[in-house]
Amino acid sequence: QVQLAESGGGSVQAGGSLRLSCAASRFVFNGYCLGWFRQAPGKEREGVAVIDTDGSTRYGDSVQGRFTISRDSLENTLYLQMNNLKPEDTANYYCAADSGRCTRYNGHVTRNRADFAYWGQGTQVTVSL
Secondary structure, eight states: OOEEEEEOOEEEETTOOEEEEEEEESSOSTTEEEEEEEEOTTSOOEEEEEEOTTSOEEEOTTTTTTEEEEEETTTTEEEEEEOSOOGGGOEEEEEEEEEBSOOEETTEEOOOGGGOOEEOOOEEEEEEO
């Protein structure tokens, strides 16, 4: 069974940086669509960044230019580098995976949570002023 475990969350002041990691086990990283999602209290879970099997990426508008998703196939680990953090980035962050290439809509890599079958438990990120 696919297992995902996030780490790297914490508390940081606005303008700071954090790097989230997601360690994958019991499946071969290559050949999976991978993504980071987040959910704030009272809000829907939203797609933050997704990376396809060929390395192509897609970001949410609110994090474009500040966050970078990457994958290390040798380490079987997914990363999310978050820079210039803002209070509105405060949320529980989840990594997700789905076998095969990412689903695409109108040519764009999906950020739809329904397109991901496997989820980690989440790691909390809190950004204060």
